[in-house]
Amino acid sequence: xxxxxxxxxxxxxxxxxxxxxxxxxxxxxxxxxxxxxxxxxxxxxxxxxxxxxxxxxxxxxxxxxxxxxxxxxxxxxxxxxxxxxxxxxxxxxxxxxxxxxxxxxxxxxxxxxxxxxxxxxxxxxxxxxxxxxxxxxxxxxxxxxxxxxxxxxxxxxxxxxxxxxxxxxxxxxxxxxxxxxxxxxxxxxxxxxxxxxxxxxxxxxxxxxxxxxxxxxxxxxxxxxxxxxxxxxxxxxxxxxxxxxxxxxxxxxxx
Numbered sequence: 354x355x356x357x358x359x360x361x362x363x364x365x366x367x368x369x370x371x372x373x374x375x376x377x378x379x380x381x382x383x384x385x386x387x388x389x390x391x392x393x394x395x396x397x398x399x400x401x402x403x404x405x406x407x408x409x410x411x412x413x414x415x416x417x418x419x420x421x422x423x424x425x426x427x428x429x430x431x432x433x434x435x436x437x438x439x440x441x442x443x444x445x446x447x448x449x450x451x452x453x454x455x456x457x458x459x460x461x462x463x464x465x466x467x468x469x470x471x472x473x474x475x476x477x478x479x480x481x482x483x484x485x486x487x488x489x490x491x492x493x494x495x496x497x498x499x500x501x502x503x504x505x506x507x508x509x510x511x512x513x514x515x516x517x518x519x520x521x522x523x524x525x526x527x528x529x530x531x532x533x534x535x536x537x538x539x540x541x542x543x544x545x546x547x548x549x550x551x552x553x554x555x556x557x558x559x560x561x562x563x564x565x566x567x568x569x570x571x572x573x574x575x576x577x578x579x580x581x582x583x584x585x586x587x588x589x590x591x592x593x594x595x596x597x598x599x600x601x602x603x604x605x606x607x608x
Contacts (some may be wrong), residue, residue: 354369354370354371354372354410354412354413354511355369355370355372355378355412355413355414355415355416355600355601356368356369356397356411356413356431356435356600357370357414357415357441357597357600357604358407358416358418358426358600359417359418359464359467359484359486359489359596359597359600360384360416360417360418360419360420360423360445361384361420362384362419362420362487362489363384363487363488363510364381364383364487364576365380365381365382365383365393365423365472366381366424366596366597367379367380367381367397368594368600368601369401369406369411369532370597370598370601374598374602374605375592376469376485376597376598377406377560378400378401378404378406378465379594379597380400381576382560384397384420384423384461384498386420387509388426388427389426390426390427390429390430390433390434391433393430394428394430394433394434394439397430402422402463404523411435411437411583413437413442413604413608414427414431414435414437414439415439415440415441415442415552415600415601415603416428416439416440416441416442416600416605417442417464417466417467417599417600418441418442418463418571418598419462419463419464419477419568419591424451427439427570428441428474431567433441436560438474440598440603440604440607440608441463441484442444442463442466442467442603443463443466444458444461444466446607447605447606447607448466448470448603448606449470449473449474449500449602449606450469450470450495450498450499450500451464451472451489452499452500453499453500453501453502454468456500456502458502462466462491464485464487464596465491465493465503466599466603467481467595467596467599467600467602467603468483468485468491468493468574468595468599469493469495469500469599469603470485470599470603471590471592471595471596471599471602472493472495472572472595472599473495473498473514474602475537476570476572476591477498479570479573480494480495480496480497480566480568480569480570481493481494481495481560481568481569481570481571481572482494482495482559482566482569482570482571482572483495483565483572483573483574484555484571484572484573484575484578484588484597485573485574485575485578485595485596486508486573486574486575486576486577486578486581487575487576487577488505488506488507488510488511489503489505489507489508489511490507490508490509490555490575491503491504491505491507491582492558493563493608494507494526494540494562494565494569495567496566500549501565501566504558506554507542507550509517509528509547509577510528510577512551513517513528513547514533514545516543516547523539523543524539524540524543526540526544526547527544528544528548528577528580529548529580530548530584531545531548531549532582535544548580549580551556551584552581553585555581555585555587555588556585556587559585559587559588560587570589570593571587571588571589571590571595572588572589572590572592572595573588573590573591573592574591574592574593574595574596575584578591578593579591579593
């Protein structure tokens, strides 16, 4: 059994996968650099016990992280509780895709690597666009199995927090699908503006990409991707476990 840990700026998504790559259990906790390996292990054990998953059968750990300080904590966790040295995702690993020669890839995020790796395994003969809607929203574009570029924009929650944090009277609202583009009060108007404004951004990005890449297959992942998938017809599929399965794929390729 493999423990796959995807550490983001806001949440840590953890998955347990069987030898065939099937996700047995996945859950998320807040990213917190002040917690110790013992506290994170307590989260892991309690959730696994509740779901009847036996973590003593663990024989591998793979970690993707955009928070450098948390890598060490999970390395300590692996060594202390399982006597396993975790595999860390970076550009030194064998990857199932290549980069276009004109790109500067220093600092390319591990979270983006795992999304691309799994997408190209799942759709090997397609041009691809991958949206990952997390703290930041990223998009990756692959043509003929080669990564040709992408983009980064502020995430949905970041946009909501910017409104709340930089104004005196606007409330913080939960991101959800509004009843109408015309809100009836301040909270509904913020929801409508964020939802339709963000959907419009993604639709225009897709429109511009299609001028460069013919007939791409467009997928979305990330915690808020499901909400927008229902609104944006241009997105072909929502893949909630893309990153966790990408960790499994890269682990198998490099173990």
